[in-house]
Amino acid sequence: VTKTDSAPEIQADLIIEGAAEVVTCAGASQGDVGAIPDGAIACTGGTIVFVGTGADCGRRVALKPGGRRLDARGGVILPGFVDPHTHVPFAGWRDGEFEKRLAGATYLEIAAAGGGILSTVRATRAAGLETLTTLVLERLDAMLLCGTTTIEAKSGYGLSLDAELTILRALARASSHPVEIVPTLLGAHVVGPEFRDGRRAEYVRLVAEEMIPRAAAEGLARFCDVFVDEGAFTLDEARTILEAAKRHGLGLRVHAEQLRHTGAAALAASLGAASVDHLEQATHEDVAALAASGTVAILLPGAAYFLRETSRPPARAFIEAGVPVALATDFNPGSSPCHAMPPILNLACVLFGMTPDEAIVGATRQAARSLGLEGRLGTLETGKQADLAVWDLPGRKHLAYRLGLLPCRAVVKRGRVVAENGRLSAA
Numbered sequence: 144v145t146k147t148d149s150a151p152e153i154q155a156d157l158i159i160e161g162a163a164e165v166v167t168c169a170g171a172s173q174g175d176v177g178a179i180p181d182g183a184i185a186c187t188g189g190t191i192v193f194v195g196t197g198a199d200c201g202r203r204v205a206l207k208p209g210g211r212r213l214d215a216r217g218g219v220i221l222p223g224f225v226d227p228h229t230h231v232p233f234a235g236w237r238d239g240e241f242e243k244r245l246a247g248a249t250y251l252e253i254a255a256a257g258g259g260i261l262s263t264v265r266a267t268r269a270a271g272l273e274t275l276t277t278l279v280l281e282r283l284d285a286m287l288l289c290g291t292t293t294i295e296a297k298s299g300y301g302l303s304l305d306a307e308l309t310i311l312r313a314l315a316r317a318s319s320h321p322v323e324i325v326p327t328l329l330g331a332h333v334v335g336p337e338f339r340d341g342r343r344a345e346y347v348r349l350v351a352e353e354m355i356p357r358a359a360a361e362g363l364a365r366f367c368d369v370f371v372d373e374g375a376f377t378l379d380e381a382r383t384i385l386e387a388a389k390r391h392g393l394g395l396r397v398h399a400e401q402l403r404h405t406g407a408a409a410l411a412a413s414l415g416a417a418s419v420d421h422l423e424q425a426t427h428e429d430v431a432a433l434a435a436s437g438t439v440a441i442l443l444p445g446a447a448y449f450l451r452e453t454s455r456p457p458a459r460a461f462i463e464a465g466v467p468v469a470l471a472t473d474f475n476p477g478s479s480p481c482h483a484m485p486p487i488l489n490l491a492c493v494l495f496g497m498t499p500d501e502a503i504v505g506a507t508r509q510a511a512r513s514l515g516l517e518g519r520l521g522t523l524e525t526g527k528q529a530d531l532a533v534w535d536l537p538g539r540k541h542l543a544y545r546l547g548l549l550p551c552r553a554v555v556k557r558g559r560v561v562a563e564n565g566r567l568s569a570a
């Protein structure tokens with residue numbers, strides 16, 4: 144080693160070193176995690192300015208006065224998880240329904256008996272803006288402590304113009320939280336309770352002609368989603384709603400092919416949807432349609448597990464066809480009461496046959512891509528936003544291997560340490 148090298152050329156206000164590996168998630172294919180052994184990372188002003196080996200970091204990066212140096216203590220550094228499908232703004236849990244389902248009642252039977260989504264609608268409408276905002280903030284705290292730094296969050300438990308807008312406003316008010324929220328209007332979750340008796344068409348008009356224009360005009364939603372399935376919306380209704388959303392400048396996401404095959408995935412692909420989600424019943428034609436459109440397939444193994452689905456999404460076929468596969472919690476009180484990404488990675492491997500590395504990329508790079516945020520989030524590369532988590536694990540595959548609570552030692556959002564040793568940092 145020559146000692147003639149010049150002074151460090153990079154100034155950083157946060158340096159994290161001593162990692163067993165830095166998992167950049169940069170790469171082209173689903174399984175390409177871009178891991179750097181003995182890695183280090185540095186950021187300035189919320190942006191990553193160095194990613195590489197610890198030795199390189201020592202030579203090239205200097206800490207600014209007042210900056211912070213964090214020891215990863217042989218752990219793993221990963222991009223903050225991006226959870227691209229959640230139903231975070233809801234009131235009321237459904238633990239009683241869980242017991243009924245264990246005793247043999249089906250999802251559709253529970254919905255037909257007035258339980259299911261509509262019971263959450265009643266509780267959410269009753270909660271109001273203040274309570275909903277508080278609930279969202281509490282859940283974001285819990286997600287942050289599990290290494291999630293960005294989420295997509297859907298409305299959908301309001302099902303009236305006012306109630307849907309209130310839910311989206313709760314998300315807007317929660318935007319002060321370190322966990323970044325991408326809001327989605329899901330007014331078309333199921334038909335609103337006041338429109339059930341022969342007034343479906345009126346409800347579809349309400350979504351297409353009132354909810355979508357208002358949510359778009361007030362900047363309350365970036366995407367529009369439709370649940371296309373038995374007990375929810377038909378393909379024709381979905382087309383009306385998605386075309387309206389497109390006219391109003393919203394991106395498209397679709398709950399598709401979960402309980403029954405409806406053709407919604409192909410419709411979404413033909414409309415240039417950003418994502419198609421669930422896909423337990425997807426066919427090889429659907430795989431080809433998504434591959435051609437560049438739409439991201441978001442798989443939700445938490446829901447498949449919780450509902451004891453026997454059909455599996457064709458994860459391997461998607462990956463082989465070059466369809467980006469993202470993973471999400473689908474966090475909701477009825478079919479996936481899980482806010483943490485690591486157990487979702489485990490379920491994606493065990494139930495859907497993904498590899499740990501494919502699952503990690505699904506929860507970071509591909510998830511960011513499904514939200515149109517891949518230029519800023521989802522990988523650890525210089526110039527990207529400094530969103531990352533430090534895990535007290537000896538290697539990245541433990542994230543998918545160890546089912547349950549894992550030790551996330553530090554979480555960094557926009558270059559700031561926002562959680563450490565299982566606690567949120569003071570704002």
Ligand SMILES: [Zn+2]
Binds near residue numbers: 228229230398473
């Ligand atoms: Zn969902």
